[in-house]
Amino acid sequence: MMEIKPLDAPFGCAVYGLDVAAGVDAATCKALHEALYQHRVMVIKDQTCDEAAYLTFGRQWGAPIPHVIDSSRMAGFPDMMEVGNTTLRGKDDDLKRNSAAFWHTDQAYDADPATATMLFARIIPDVGGETRVIDMKAAYDGLDEVMKQRIDTLNAMHLYGATSGKDGEAPTAALTDAQAKEVPPTLHPLVRTHTVTGERALYGVAGTAFGIEGWDAAEGEALIAELKAHCVQDKYIYEHKYKVGEIAMWDTQMTLHSAKHIGAPNGPGTERLLWRISVRGKPAVFQ
Numbered sequence: 001m002m003e004i005k006p007l008d009a010p011f012g013c014a015v016y017g018l019d020v021a022a023g024v025d026a027a028t029c030k031a032l033h034e035a036l037y038q039h040r041v042m043v044i045k046d047q048t049c050d051e052a053a054y055l056t057f058g059r060q061w062g063a064p065i066p067h068v069i070d071s072s073r074m075a076g077f078p079d080m081m082e083v084g085n086t087t088l089r090g091k092d093d094d095l096k097r098n099s100a101a102f103w104h105t106d107q108a109y110d111a112d113p114a115t116a117t118m119l120f121a122r123i124i125p126d127v128g129g130e131t132r133v134i135d136m137k138a139a140y141d142g143l144d145e146v147m148k149q150r151i152d153t154l155n156a157m158h159l160y161g162a163t164s165g166k167d168g169e170a171p172t173a174a175l176t177d178a179q180a181k182e183v184p185p186t187l188h189p190l191v192r193t194h195t196v197t198g199e200r201a202l203y204g205v206a207g208t209a210f211g212i213e214g215w216d217a218a219e220g221e222a223l224i225a226e227l228k229a230h231c232v233q234d235k236y237i238y239e240h241k242y243k244v245g246e247i248a249m250w251d252t253q254m255t256l257h258s259a260k261h262i263g264a265p266n267g268p269g270t271e272r273l274l275w276r277i278s279v280r281g282k283p284a285v286f287q
């Protein structure tokens with residue numbers, strides 16, 4: 001029997017007794033979605049999926065997004081990415097290894113951003129490699145009414161790499177000209193309405209947001225920095241330490257996340273490899 005329990009953390013839940021590789025029926029799938037939307041983060045324990053089974057599960061959450069950096073797509077499975085520091089496929093350089101070590105939400109630089117991201121833990125180091133996640137609904141609810149009024153109808157301008165290396169964050173890999181053409185600057189509301197639940201939360205106030213539509217550049221940057229500083233308080237953050245076999249996922253409409261910096265692999269217990277799927281659009285179970 002599947003069991004869903006809250007994590008011993010400010011938010012998040014864990015799922016026990018589910019075998020994703022065996023296939024997830026519609027009723028179970030709906031229960032999982034509701035749990036993710038309620039808890040923002042969900043950790044499905046003890047999975048044994050191969051690539052195909054994992055991708056089948058990923059498609060139940062939306063349309064997988066092949067990453068704009070096409071060289072980072074998984075060989076044979078372009079809808080997936082390998083994340084980590086493993087040298088197995090020649091991906092060991094500091095920028096790639098730490099390309100998610102800054103606060104962001106996935107594909108906020110795209111007009112049609114991700115709605116969920118999942119990471120299947122294949123190899124986990126003894127120390128480090130955690131992901132931190134912010135509950136942006138809680139952060140929104142924690143704003144005072146004056147700020148809520150002020151930002152209610154504002155749009156943030158997003159661009160891939162626009163804030164790379166700023167505000168103490170790790171830099172992101174630059175796009176080629178061809179890749180950059182696929183993701184021109186785009187707008188998203190500062191307060192976004194969840195496409196399934198209708199809940200409102202702060203959205204994308206870090207990572208690719210570089211200004212406010214119609215505002216002076218410095219004032220826009222200052223507002224985004226103020227909102228980010230509000231969000232990165234410990235009371236809104238859950239830090240996940242992965243175990244091999246877990247599928248960890250988060251609701252990208254209602255969270256920010258940041259990978260902790262990790263070094264090059266250096267013998268047993270220092271390698272990190274996770275399979276990532278990000279999806280967009282409404283899940284089939286809610287269509």
Ligand SMILES: [Fe+2]
Pocket residue numbers: 100104105106257
């Ligand atoms: Fe990410």
